[in-house]
Amino acid sequence: MAQKWWTLTAVVTGVFMLVLDITIVNVALPYIGLDFHAPLSDLQWVIDAYALALAAGLLTGGSLGDLWGRRRLYAVGTAIFTVGSLLCGLATGPLVLSIARAGQGIGGAVVWATSLALLGDAFRGRDRGTAFGIYGGILGIAAAVGPLLGGVLTSGLSWRWIFWVNVPVGIVVIIVTLTKLRESSNPAASRPDWPGFLTFGGALGLLVYGLIGSADGWAEPEVYGSLIAAGALLVLFLLLEFKQKRPMLDMRLFRKPTFTGGLIAAFGLNASVYALFPYLVLYLQQQLGQSAAQAGVRFLALTAAMFVASTIAGRLTSTVPVRLMIGGGFVLIGAGILLMYGLTPSSGWTDLLPGMIISGAGAGMVTVPLASTAVGVVDVSQAGMASGINATARQVGIATGIAALGAIFTSQLRETAADHLRDTPLAAQAQHLADGMGASTGPGDASLAGLPATAAELVDQAARTGFVDGLNLILVIGAAVAFVSALFSLVLIRHRDFVPPPAAPAPAAAASAAEAHGS
Incomplete structure (x- = not known):
């Protein structure tokens, strides 16, 4: 096999793992919480530690690759990610798991930042478009199958296998990288x-x-x-x-409103629909009693709609104005999230279905033109930086979104549960339930075992009511973030800000379009 195809194989396999680990963890959160008796705040860090490390390291990782060699850094990043995955599976508590997840994120930032440069160096002419098309398609599949694969591994084996499965794959990628790929660097690269x-x-x-x-x-x-x-x-x-x-951040880029609008859209996409993923998973598993595999199957309604819509969006980008696609996509996201609003303790998962499909389709409509916006308003020489900044905004969006929504969710749960039990001898139990959120708040809560049957039923009902009240509140907030993002996108993104494309596609620009199917 020609060297360039070995490069493509190593790159798409490595980045597939990174995207998979953004979504695969969600369905395992309740199981992690039960094993470690972890509150919701600890479970938030399991996701946020990874996203924060990715966000902080993306731009620096690219600079290091340019300076020290992209093949070398890609292998090093994959090794760090692989070791982090092993340690995640061996974790003895939520703190160790979060630290290991941060290690995954550091390695992942280096892998992601150098992957596009490796492809750009290996492919020329028509093959380059083919390579980036495969790259984008594989990442789209990773995002779509993450919840399902996570559910199957967690239900069939253990939540630890969602991390251990990366280890043999990572070892193979390292071997291929070091033996089959050509080294490349930037002689004019500056220090990070x-x-x-x-x-x-x-x-x-x-x-x-x-x-x-x-x-x-x-x-x-x-x-x-x-x-x-x-x-x-x-x-x-x-x-x-x-x-x-x-x-690492050229402030002159903000002189163009479209660049700022693209960053707001990138942040808003992940701070709205993606940040709601963990709480929807907790609802499916803890409140509706579904297994991880069952929750993963149901999440296909959202991720599959996202994948199909992004494919359609790719064909529409040449005819429909970018700002209308991004703004319209956000309107769909907000409308879909609002369709999920109004849950009660007796609701079922089908009450979420229409909203999951519509919000997933909206996210797919935003993702593709958002990537072209990130690099389309800058010169080719700045395309790599612009793409990295946009990807960073997305990771910041999911990290801060999960954190903020989780705080609001927990606060509302506590308030509702306390109100529900205020006039009973069990008022103190409401605080206990809220503090244990994420570990033992579903049906059959072990903490209720010592209570009389009627009292246990009352406390369980308070927990259910508090949960859906908290979820309904953050659904409204998620929808508001989407609608505000739609407004900014329609106002700030302007056709006249886009730079005419070069005669031949630039690696960073073409790669960024492929990257649209990523996280």
Whole structure:
């Protein structure tokens, strides 16, 4: 097999694992919570640690690949991701699991950042379009089958296998990378922007920590202290980027409203529909009593609609204005999320079905033109940076979205459960149930075993009512994020901001279109 096809094989296999690990974990969260007796805040970190590491490392990973060699860095990143996957499966508690997930994210950031450059170096002419088309299709499949595969592995074996399955695949990718791929680098590459990396990563970590902790109240010192420190680091990051000769974030890009609109859309996409995934999974499993495999099958309604819509969107991008596709897609996302609103303790999963299909279709309609917007408003020389910034905004959206929605969800659950039991001798049980959210709040809660049957039934009903009230509230918020994103997209994204394409497709621009099917 020709060397370029070995490159494609290694790249799509490695990045397939990364995208899979964004969605595959969701259906395993209740099982992880039960094994570790973990509250919801710990489960949020299982997802957010991965997303934060990806967000913080994407731009720096690309710089390191240009400087030290992309093949070498791709192998190193895959090795870090593989070791992280092994440690995730061996985790003895939620803290160890979250740290290992952050390790996965660091390796994943390097893999993702160097993968497009490897393809761009290996392919020329017509083959390049074919390679990027395969790349995008494989990533679309990964996003679609993640919940299903996670459900099958979790129900059939153990939640630990959703991580261990990466280990043999990662080893094969490393071997192929080191023996079959050609090394490439950028002789003119500059050193990574380490001050920018540290201040940006620190700001994100403190922001998410503060948002997750806000479920216990905004007046807690660790909450407002974290948020203030996050704001200070973010300001420092922006000041540093203004002064850097070669910054990781070129502030001049924001002079074009379309670039800003694209970032808002990238953030809004993941902060709305994607950030709701974990809570919908908890509803299916903890409230409706479904297994991980059953929940994964039901999630196909959303992910399959997303995949089909993104395929259609790819064909419409040449005829329909980008801002209408992105704005219209967000309207569908918001409408679909609102269709899921109104759940009661007696609702079934089919009450979610229409909304899952419509919001999934909306997400697919946004994803493809969003990628072209990320790179279409900059010169070819800045396409890699622009694509990386857009991908970073998406990861920031899912990390902060999950954190903020989780805090609101937990607060509402506690308030509703307390109100439900206020005039009974069981008022204290409401707080216990809320604190155990994510570990033991479904039907048959083990914490109710010592209570009389009537009391246990009353507390269980309070938990169910609190859960659906909390879920309904964050569904409204998710829909609001989508509608606001639609408004900004329609106002800021303008056709005149787009740069005419070069005679031959640039690697970063073509790759970014393929990347549209990613997370």
